[in-house]
Amino acid sequence: MQKQVYLLFCALCLAATVHAQNITAELDTLLRAYYRRGEFNGSVLIARQGKILLEKGYGYSNLTARTLNDGHTRFQIASATKPFTSTLILKLVSLHKLSLDDKLSKFYPDYPKGDSITVENLLSHTSGIYDYTRDGDFMNNEAGKPNTEEMMMALFKDKPLDFSPGTQWSYSNSGYSMLGYIVPRAAGLSYDKAIRKYIFTPLKMDSSGFDFVHLDSTRKAIGYYADSTGAYNQRAPIVDSSVAFAAGAIYSTVEDLYKWHTGLQQYAIVNKTLQDKAYKPFKNNYGYGWIIDSIYGRRMVSHSGAIWGFRSNFARITEDDVCVILLCNIETPAMTNMTRRILAVLYHQPYTIPQLRVPVQVSAAVLAKYAGFYEIKEIPLRIEMKLENGTLVAYPNNGPRSELMAADATHFFLKDDQDYEIGFDLDESGVPKSMQLRNSIGPRTAVRVP
Structure with missing residues (x-):
């Protein structure tokens, strides 16, 4: 009888291993199809219930040096920085260093209408603060240069609010920059040091940081934009970390971001009550630094990122411990489609393998x-x-x-x-x-x- 039980156990283990191998092969086939179509060039990590199903690089991290992307390649993650910023703010809330109801005027007494804008408004993009990235002249001519807090705030501080705080929703990088500026006034630590203290160091995210311009590493990816033929071979300039700041300055690897996912799953940074509050839609399916959606009857929390030469997507089905991490060093718009097809594979739903389409001539x-x-x-x-x-x-x-x-x-x-x-x-x-x-x-x- 014991022998029969043992043989059954072995058979079940073998079946599970074969199934995982099939899923991995299926995922790799899908990613390679996007790579062949020129819509993905980067690194991916896909995990479910604590097991990494696929960790792989596709294409070159540096075309000139001919170095390949892999799990250790460092990419700018752009607006996928925002969940880090929101979690840091919630950590400071748990430490009683600030409150979600605190007014902006508490930290910046002379900020126009600062007594009507709360920390929660900044987290949820309901502050009405003008988004500085709408300033084309600044983004085209100054975003690659170091800027001070005063210089950055001058881009939006005296602009009229888009709406009365809390009444509407509008994505505002300026609002997230303000959260970063508030951190030292509330915690006595600069934004980057606070992120390191409360998130990077506890989670051993040793390959993540902020100043991508001065990062000296063979693991650093070069970002590319497309030439007139659509080929991604033009080296993109880098947005300075003082400009992207708390809205989008972090660089990381797929391996570090998986540590981030694991830490969030285990409520290692903030308690369950606060973390779950971040996942609750405030307005327009946005919580505190997270986009909230549903897929196959399950809640998905995610955030994408786009900055010169780079794209990212960090998507999680928290109830099933599913994590999809896509980091890309070309300006592809395909990340959302890729993520949804990856999830279709994981949840055994129908999907199609993307094929290279040949256009026809129309007069x-x-x-x-x-x-x-x-x-x-x-x-x-x-x-x-x-x-x-x-x-x-x-x-x-x-x-x-x-x-x-x-x-x-x-x-x-x-x-x-x-x-x-x-x-x-x-x-x-x-x-x-x-x-x-x-x-x-x-x-x-x-x-x-x-």
Whole structure:
């Protein structure tokens, strides 16, 4: 009888091992497809219930030196910094060094309307503070240079609030910078030293830091943007850490970020009550430094990041101890689609392997009729379509320029995100009346407007 039980146990262990190997191979096939399509170049770590299913690098961390990405490669994680900042603030709350209800005026008495802006407003993007990244001149000409707190605050401090604090939601890097500026006034430590003391050091995140400009390491990834052909081979400048600061200055590795996930799962930094509060949507599916969504009936908490030459996504299904970490040293827009397909693999849901799509030729006369303005009122989003040198180009009012490739005369996909599809609806006379946008989030209709 004991022998039978032992043999059954061995059989179950073997089956589990084979299943894990199959999942790993399936995940690798998916990631390689994105790499071959030119939409991913970086490092990935995917784990479930304490077991790493895939940890691998794809492509070069440095094209000139021909060094490869791997689990130790250091990337800028950009706005995936925000969960660190929010967790630090919650740690200071637990230490009674500040309160979520504290007014900004407590730390900056002369801040305009600072008596109506709370720490919670800053955490949840409901402060109404102008986002300094909207200042194109500054971002194009000054963001790569060191800036002082005073210089940075001058970009937004005296700008009118976008709305009365707490009444609406608007993503504000300035708000997160203010959280970083508050830290030394509340805790007596600079922002970076506080992150090291309360998060990096306890979790042994030894490959993470802030000053990417001066990081001297063979493990440092070089960020790239695309040339006129769409190839990611142009070395991107680096946004100075004093500019990105508490909104986006951290660099890290997939291995360190997995330590971060594990620490959060174990409530090693703040207690369960405070951490769970961060995961509760405040407005617009945003909590305290986390985007809250659902997938396959489970809550997903995540944050993505985008900065010159780099993209990141850090997604977690906390109830199942699932973690997906994607760090990329090209400016790909495909990270959300990749994450959702990875989760489809983990949860045995249907998905497709991305294939390289070949566009067809459509005459300039046909393309020209699609030029004009289209609007999705509920977001709100306004997109201008232009014809440039025989190519249809989309200009959203709050996003990057995107070139469209034709699948046929009325259906298109984005050149740099082939999963993003656009179809035009025509009236009886052949005039466009709306367009259908389809991506990983779902379909949207944009109506043509004057």
